[in-house]
Amino acid sequence: MEQLGDKKLEIKGNTREKKTIKDIVLDILSKYSMIFILIAILIAFQLLTDGILWRPLNITNLILQNSHILVLAVGMLLVILLGDVDLSVGSVVAFVGASSAVMMVQWQWPPFVAIIVSLLIGGLIGAWNGFWISYIGIPAFIVTLAGLLSFRGLTQVILGGTTLAPFPVAFTKLSSGYIPDFFGEGGLHITSILIGLLLSLLAVWNMWKVRKRKKDNLFEVESVVWFATKVAIMFVAIMLLTFVLASYQGYPVILILVAVLVMIYGFLTTKTTIGRQVYATGGNRKAAELSGVKTKKLTFWIFVNMGVMAALSGLLVASRLNAATPNAGNGFELDAIAAVYIGGASASGGIGTILGAVIGGLIMGILNNGMSIMGVGIDWQQAIKGLILLLAVAFDIYSRKRKAT
Amino acid sequence: MSDIILEMKNITKDFSGVKALNNVNLKVKKGEIHALCGENGAGKSTLMKVLSGVYPFGEYTGDIIYNGEVCEFKSISGSEQKGVVIIHQELALIPYLSIKENIFLGNEQSKKGIIDWNLTEKKASNLLKTVGLAVSPNTLVTQLGVGQQQLVEIAKAFSKDVQLLILDEPTAALNEEDSKNLLELMKEFKKQGITSIIISHKLNEITEVADNVTIIRDGKSIETLTNEQIDENRIIKGMVGRDLTNRYPDRKPDIGQKIFEVKNWTVHHPIDTKRKVNDNIDFYINAGEIVGIAGLMGAGRTEFAMSLFGKSYGHGISGQIIKDGKEIKINNVSDAIKNRIAYLSEDRKNYGLNLLQDIKENITIASLSKIAAQGVIDKEKEIIEAEKYRDNMRIKTKDIYQNVASLSGGNQQKVVLGKWLMSEPDILFLDEPTRGIDVGAKFEIYSIIEQMAREGKAICIISSELPEILGMCDRIYTMNEGRFTGNITKNEATQENLMKLMTAEEAMI
Structure with missing residues (x-):
């Protein structure tokens, strides 16, 4: 019987080599489906907004306005990979924003100290959630729903129902500062272009190094043409974005921050034992436990991390609005969760990527931005975003099914 | 032999080509306790599922003659209407409902859709008396021990005018005292004229209560032992009797x-x-x-x-x-x-594998420290290790990137073995x-x-x-x-x- 199975495999392998062009295109489409959706949306809005979308000012605004969601989505991805969810992050955003305002506006603490303390507060809130979830065994949905209510309430207690403002100027630079141009001649932001060039060359070099090491160890590598295409696309994408940004004020500080976070968490999920254990736990908690993964401890720390990310997001929001308001972060948890799902994560855990979550966040952001430029009302924006979420996930499930058969 | 309540004739049932039951015959007399014996997987439970309509008419071949008429049960409720009630190995009670609600679940004492709770309670407490369970019918099932839950199941069976009671491993989860009570209860039912079929691995219990024993081996009915023949050694001989090739x-x-x-x-x-x-x-x-x-x-x-x-x-x-x-x-x-120390679970899919991941990731999960330095996984090393165990375990696949969900049971088991071997x-x-x-x-x-x-x-x-x-x-x-x-x-x-x-x-x- 096993023998028979073997033959079947061989036949399958053969047919796989004789793929038609249509199959190849469909394969690439489904493997990089989220990137294609992102590109399609970029092009669609570029046309619909008569070219306003890609104007340097607008792209810069797009980044400034959505970074907090990307930060939340990165943290949320890890939580969702475990098969859990965190509904409290929107309220934590408000709570941390309010606490930081108390520290900086009322108590006149230096921003640097206030930022550190705020991140610690976020970590403590995460530890609080994580404790009930992993050591007491209450479902994450319930614990964080309680958090959603409590921290919103506490925010109002701290602020006394009013708004605290303004923050020290240095703090507002966190969300609205730019990399200074050392070759300040006006026009193109030369420093940013140099940084962009350096970054893209670094990325290319890294890709080439990985490929070479694989080859040296006699592993299979992708064809030269395909490798070159990938490198070229990445190079062009980074440089295009760099030029657009450079023709306004250059790289925003926050873009660098988000990029570094994405790289760190991308590395964490794909290259480290912790990342592997998160995927294993989300895929089958009992099997992971019986393979020596300390799933309770892992869950606890993932929630601590989520708390810190929510705090960072809260600081970004407070800094951008230059005020702490009781209603800050309302509904952010849903935006973050939607971004993660649009990015191809599975609600039951074990499937999803950082890149996917970031692309999901960008898709949401571009939808917001594009529709606002077009003058679509908030009401219709909500409705359309809901529909896009549904369609994106439906497409993902469809392409996964196609791959399975 | 006019007092035969049930006859199953030439019952054959296959699961995608594998014969679980092959021409099985069973005769049960009215008012007796009839035991079914056989090794795990011999086909006892399958036979009882055919009888009770879990596998409906058409999925098996052969005749079921019950009370002199050929029956074609299409569902469990079909067999229950005729008074055949099966109590499965895994209890099917709902833990957070009360005893009375469980007893009359799906058979609610109602008028025009409105439940008559007084009638329900009265009937339930009568039934509990019959099975000798001295607790209030309003107790939640979750508060009962396993033995008491078993009695609730039996009370539930009696609420349906049972004539033929089938008990599948009723004492498997019970302690000695509860088991003894249950066996006494079965003898009590016999006095009242109720026929029982019991499946049990505990041969001492069978010799104690059974009037006749039918032995099943490899999906075939081997023999029926009558009263004076019943003894543990004789039953074992019938159950085993297979050549070791x-x-x-x-x-x-x-x-x-x-x-x-x-x-x-x-x-x-x-x-x-x-x-x-x-x-x-x-x-x-x-x-x-x-x-x-x-x-x-x-x-x-x-x-x-x-x-x-x-x-x-x-x-x-x-x-x-x-x-x-x-x-x-x-x-x-x-x-x-x-x-x-390594432990390979009996439940491969739930406790052994992550079906979302590929062969490589399943093999290395218990030994990540061997392929990682400072918490960073060396992917090349991982591939080399995984390939090594694919080779050693003779896992038959195209590569180690195949999802384990798509593998045959044998190959899946080799992946789990590979995982544990890698932990040295x-x-x-x-x-x-x-x-x-x-x-x-x-x-x-x-x-x-x-x-x-x-x-x-x-x-x-x-x-x-x-x-x-x-x-x-x-x-x-x-x-x-x-x-x-x-x-x-x-x-x-x-x-x-x-x-x-x-x-x-x-x-x-």
């Missing part, structure tokens, strides 16, 4: 020193914390030795291995673990792995290592196990298949109701005396 690899054991020992191991049930699942077990194993643990379902074998493996099961665990002459403490799974264990507990695996792949798994023993690893096989135990093991422990009842060498062991030890009340070493 050469289905196991050659083995020339090279047994070394004692490397692992367990003393006074006692484990309690995690929920019913007073019940001892393992009772004062002493166990040892030598390097290069294959030891078997034979026992019937529910004997406590899996619980023994899992409680040793980082306390993955149980409550109030006590006892000593000695490895290489030194006492060690194992509090969690990673301690166990560090102490070079000294002792492996293999729980039902060939469950759900084709005959051809079984031999390969056996060969891998034999090879591991030859390399000096100590291997403990837990299996419900006696031929497998006899074919593979150098020494065999037998287990019954949480205790070890025997410890015999391969040469002393036969299916008959193993079966006897497995059903023995006390240690017979």
Whole structure:
């Protein structure tokens, strides 16, 4: 019987080599489906907004306005990979924003100290959630729903129902500062272009190094043409974005921050034992436990991390609005969760990527931005975003099914 | 023989080509207690599912003649209407409903859709009296012990005017006293003229209550023993009686020193914390030795291995673990792995594999520290390691990037074996290592196990298949109701005396 199975495999392998062009295109489409959706949306809005979308000012605004969601989505991805969810992050955003305002506006603490303390507060809130979830065994949905209510309430207690403002100027630079141009001649932001060039060359070099090491160890590598295409696309994408940004004020500080976070968490999920254990736990908690993964401890720390990310997001929001308001972060948890799902994560855990979550966040952001430029009302924006979420996930499930058969 | 209530004639039932039942015949007299005996997987439960309509008419061939008429049950409710009620091994009560609600579930005492709670309660308390359960019908089922829950199930059966009561392993989860009560109750029913069919592995119970015993082996009805023929040895002979062909690899054991020992191991049930699942077990194993643990379902074998493996099961665990002459403490799974102990679960899909991940990731998950430096995984090293175990385990796939969900049972099991071999264990507990695996792949798994023993690893096989135990093991422990009842060498062991030890009340070493 096993023998028979073997033959079947061989036949399958053969047919796989004789793929038609249509199959190849469909394969690439489904493997990089989220990137294609992102590109399609970029092009669609570029046309619909008569070219306003890609104007340097607008792209810069797009980044400034959505970074907090990307930060939340990165943290949320890890939580969702475990098969859990965190509904409290929107309220934590408000709570941390309010606490930081108390520290900086009322108590006149230096921003640097206030930022550190705020991140610690976020970590403590995460530890609080994580404790009930992993050591007491209450479902994450319930614990964080309680958090959603409590921290919103506490925010109002701290602020006394009013708004605290303004923050020290240095703090507002966190969300609205730019990399200074050392070759300040006006026009193109030369420093940013140099940084962009350096970054893209670094990325290319890294890709080439990985490929070479694989080859040296006699592993299979992708064809030269395909490798070159990938490198070229990445190079062009980074440089295009760099030029657009450079023709306004250059790289925003926050873009660098988000990029570094994405790289760190991308590395964490794909290259480290912790990342592997998160995927294993989300895929089958009992099997992971019986393979020596300390799933309770892992869950606890993932929630601590989520708390810190929510705090960072809260600081970004407070800094951008230059005020702490009781209603800050309302509904952010849903935006973050939607971004993660649009990015191809599975609600039951074990499937999803950082890149996917970031692309999901960008898709949401571009939808917001594009529709606002077009003058679509908030009401219709909500409705359309809901529909896009549904369609994106439906497409993902469809392409996964196609791959399975 | 006009007093036959049930006759099943030439019943054949197959599952995608595999005959689970092959021309089975069964005759049950009115008012008797009829026992069905056979090894695990012989087809007893399948036969009862055919009778009760779980497998509806059309999915099997043959006739069911009940009360003189040919019946074609299309569903469970069809058979229940005629008074045939089955109580399954796994209880089907809803824990957070009360006893009365459970008894009348799907059969609510109602008028125009409105439940008459007074009538319900009255009837329920009468039924509870019948089965001798002295609790209020308003008690939640979750507050009852397993034995009491069993009685509620029986009360539920009686609410449907039962004529033929089928009990599938009713005492498997019960302690001695509850079992005794249940058997007494069955005798009481017999006096009232109710016919019962009981499936049980506990031969002492069968000899106590059964009037006739039908033996099933490999999906065929072998014989029916009548009253005066019933005795444990006779039943065992009927259940076993199969030739052992050469289905196991050659083995020339090279047994070394004692490397692992367990003393006074006692484990309690995690929920019913007073019940001892393992009772004062002493166990040892030598390097290069294959030891078997034979026992019937529910004997406590899996619980023994899992409680040793980082306390993955149980409550109030006590006892000593000695490895290489030194006492060690194992509090969690990673301690166990560090102490070079591995446990392969009987439930491959739920406890063994991550079906979302590929072969490579499943093989390396228990040994990530071996392929990582400072917490960063060396992907190349991972691939080399995974390839090595794919080779060693002879996993038949195109590459190691294939999702494990798409593999055959045999290949999946090899992936799990590969995972545990990569953790470089000294002792492996293999729980039902060939469950759900084709005959051809079984031999390969056996060969891998034999090879591991030859390399000096100590291997403990837990299996419900006696031929497998006899074919593979150098020494065999037998287990019954949480205790070890025997410890015999391969040469002393036969299916008959193993079966006897497995059903023995006390240690017979």
